[in-house]
Amino acid sequence: xxxxxxxxxxxxxxxxxxxxxxxxxxxxxxxxxxxxxxxxxxxxxxxxxxxxxxxxxxxxxxxxxxxxxxxxxxxxxxxxxxxxxxxxxxxxxxxxxxxxxxxxxxxxxxxxxxxxxxxxxxxxxxxxxxxxxxxxxxxxxxxxxxxxxxxxxxxxxxxxxxxxxxx
Ligand SMILES: Cc1cc2nc3c(=O)[nH]c(=O)nc-3n(C[C@H](O)[C@H](O)[C@H](O)COP(=O)(O)O)c2cc1C
Numbered sequence: 805x806x807x808x809x810x811x812x813x814x815x816x817x818x819x820x821x822x823x824x825x826x827x828x829x830x831x832x833x834x835x836x837x838x839x840x841x842x843x844x845x846x847x848x849x850x851x852x853x854x855x856x857x858x859x860x861x862x863x864x865x866x867x868x869x870x871x872x873x874x875x876x877x878x879x880x881x882x883x884x885x886x887x888x889x890x891x892x893x894x895x896x897x898x899x900x901x902x903x904x905x906x907x908x909x910x911x912x913x914x915x916x917x918x919x920x921x922x923x924x925x926x927x928x929x930x931x932x933x934x935x936x937x938x939x940x941x942x943x944x945x946x947x948x949x950x951x952x953x954x955x956x957x958x959x960x961x962x963x964x965x966x967x968x969x970x971x
Contacts, residue, residue, distance in 0.1 A: 805970050809851030810837040812858070813867035818892050818948045819859045822959065826855060826890070829963040841869035845876050853886050853970045856909050860893040864904025864933060874912055882916035888966045889918065889943030895929040896950050902929035903945050910934070910942040920944060920966040926954070 808830060812823040820839070827835045838847065848854070859867045866874060891906030910918065921940040924932075927947070934942050944962040946955055 805834060806852050808835050808853040808855060808970060809848065810835060810855040810857065811840045811843055811848055812837075812856075813840045813870035814859055815861065815867060816859075818946075819857045819867065819890075821948075822890055822892060822946055822955070823855070823857045825955070825959050826857075826963060829960060830967065839869070840873055843873075845873065845881075848877075849881055852884065854882075854913075855888045855890065856913070857890040858892065858905045858909055860891065860898065860901070860903055860905040864898070864901030866905045866908050870905070870909070874908060877912055879912060879915050882913040885913070885916040886970055887913050887916045887918050888920040888962075889913070890946065891934055891941070891943060892946045892948065894949040895927055895947050899928075899930040902927070902932040902934070902947075903941070904933040906942050906945065907933035917969070918942070919969040920962055922958075922962065927951075 810823045812819040814820045827837050858870045889909050891903035893903035895902045924941050
């Protein structure tokens with residue numbers, strides 16, 4: 805398997821924590837992990853295998869460092885890539901915009917092979933742009949504010965599910 809690039813955007817550390825836990829389970833030798841605030845577009849596009857992690861701010865917006873970078877990417881940049889997406893949000897306080905940020909990563913990267921969609925069962929929210937017509941989330945969704953105790957199992961299941969799809 806070629807190296808996997810994990811890029812995260814965080815304000816208070818939760819997206820970094822998720823990225824690091826995913827890296828541990830994937831086997832750190834095969835991983836490069838970086839804060840998107842410090843990564844260039846070229847560094848991201850260097851990888852055929854990618855995991856992109858964002859938390860959610862404002863009214864369902866991308867985390868700020870992702871927000872600053874996202875427009876520099878073209879949709880076609882991702883067409884030969886295999887990509888897992890992770891969104892982090894708060895389903896209680898921001899129930900109407902729960903993890904909406906994931907949808908902006910999805911829209912930008914969907915010309916590629918997006919792996920690791922997940923069931924929305926077990927989450928309690930009113931609305932989310934991260935839900936596909938199939939009813940699934942566009943990637944892994946984590947809620948550190950209300951369901952932190954479920955992170956370990958959710959991350960572990962997701963990593964098991966996506967690993968065979970990386971080239
Ligand atoms: C000002 C503010 C706005 C937020 N807006 C949303 C939102 O619209 N949707 C959501 O799901 N979570 C929202 N959140 C929750 C954060 O995404 C959540 O706390 C996350 O775990 C923070 O991750 P980080 O530590 O990687 O920055 C917001 C949090 C703050 C402080």
